[in-house]
Amino acid sequence: MATALASYDFTRRLKTVSDKDVNELEENFLEPARAFDASKLGDHRLFPWEMTWFYGEPVWDALPEDKKLMLNRLTFCQSYLPTAVAEAATNTLNFAAALETFIKDDPEVAHYMAREVVEETMHIQAFFLIIRKVLDHYGLTLDELRAANVSLPMATRFVQAHALVGWLRGDFDYYYFTRFALNVNQKTVERCTIDEPQMDPCVKLILKNHAIDEARHMQMSRGTGKVALSRMKSAFARNVACFGFAHFAANIFIGRHKKDSRLTKGTRVRTLELCGVPRAEAERAYLAWRDRVNQPEDPPLVQAGRVYYLKQMISYVDELPGVGPRMKAYMRRVIEGAYDDAVLAMQRRGTKPLEFADLSRVA
Numbered sequence: 001m002a003t004a005l006a007s008y009d010f011t012r013r014l015k016t017v018s019d020k021d022v023n024e025l026e027e028n029f030l031e032p033a034r035a036f037d038a039s040k041l042g043d044h045r046l047f048p049w050e051m052t053w054f055y056g057e058p059v060w061d062a063l064p065e066d067k068k069l070m071l072n073r074l075t076f077c078q079s080y081l082p083t084a085v086a087e088a089a090t091n092t093l094n095f096a097a098a099l100e101t102f103i104k105d106d107p108e109v110a111h112y113m114a115r116e117v118v119e120e121t122m123h124i125q126a127f128f129l130i131i132r133k134v135l136d137h138y139g140l141t142l143d144e145l146r147a148a149n150v151s152l153p154m155a156t157r158f159v160q161a162h163a164l165v166g167w168l169r170g171d172f173d174y175y176y177f178t179r180f181a182l183n184v185n186q187k188t189v190e191r192c193t194i195d196e197p198q199m200d201p202c203v204k205l206i207l208k209n210h211a212i213d214e215a216r217h218m219q220m221s222r223g224t225g226k227v228a229l230s231r232m233k234s235a236f237a238r239n240v241a242c243f244g245f246a247h248f249a250a251n252i253f254i255g256r257h258k259k260d261s262r263l264t265k266g267t268r269v270r271t272l273e274l275c276g277v278p279r280a281e282a283e284r285a286y287l288a289w290r291d292r293v294n295q296p297e298d299p300p301l302v303q304a305g306r307v308y309y310l311k312q313m314i315s316y317v318d319e320l321p322g323v324g325p326r327m328k329a330y331m332r333r334v335i336e337g338a339y340d341d342a343v344l345a346m347q348r349r350g351t352k353p354l355e356f357a358d359l360s361r362v363a
Contacts, residue, residue, distance in 0.1 A: 046076035
């Protein structure tokens with residue numbers, strides 16, 4: 001390689017850590033998922049109250065306590081169903097990237113990408129076990145949940161787009177470059193969730209172990225993203241990648257977001273319907289929630305999570321190699337424009353981003 005930056009050698013360290021964890025995947029994920037009993041949830045939650053969809057809105061206040069718990073648990077299901085689907089999508093791309101790396105580059109990098117496929121597959125299995133048990137508890141089916149989550153097909157489009165770009169370019173540098181935003185978003189959600197004191201203990205253990213794996217995956221995506229960008233030979237290719245990343249990162253979020261799409265609206269409205277809220281009322285509630293009519297500011301936990309995500313994205317942009325100041329300024333404007341609430345929270349209210357202590361597998 002021409003420079004140290006153009007090498008994926010740092011993945012050897014990550015693989016060393018993964019080698020220690022891989023034999024405990026069933027213990028860390030499947031065993032607590034099998035032990036989870038939705039009929040014994042009691043008043044345990046699967047998400048923090050503050051991160052539950054519609055929390056603090058009039059429609060939330062009008063729900064009886066059992067329906068608030070149901071909405072909390074369905075928020076978890078509707079968050080981790082797309083997570084499982086997204087992990088399946090990244091598995092497809094990870095293994096395609098590993099194939100190209102086996103053929104053209106350092107096999108050790110390919111081994112680590114393949115290892116991530118193993119880990120993500122175990123995560124998917126655990127999430128579906130939990131989701132099915134929650135749905136059974138409420139007399140719902142997976143088909144009903146999927147029908148309510150109209151955003152799921154976007155994962156297929158994500159795979160198709162990156163597979164096409166990879167085929168046209170002969171490498172997966174664009175995919176490597178975009179992964180970081182997804183990992184940061186997942187870490188943000190997870191670390192908010194595992195600090196919730198009323199969390200079900202089995203689910204909390206799964207999510208803590210998932211957060212540990214995802215922290216390593218985040219290191220991988222941050223490092224490989226910068227290497228992949230440095231390997232793009234032309235300034236034009238780098239600028240296209242940066243343009244795409246900025247808009248992709250601006251559209252990923254937790255809580256309410258000014259770039260909420262028709263698919264996001266449909267998913268949240270239909271989930272509220274599953275809790276017994278009539279469609280017309282659910283649509284009015286969604287618009288009021290999205291447009292911050294009743295709550296101009298997010299609850300503190302969500303606000304700190306959005307600030308954390310924003311700061312991570314801006315830090316990543318600032319570190320990018322071979323990108324000029326004008327393009328970096330453009331990327332910051334796009335991302336900050338979508339996260340203007342987080343910018344104001346930092347500037348006017350001094351909101352601090354979430355701070356995370358190191359996690360251990362030990363309970």
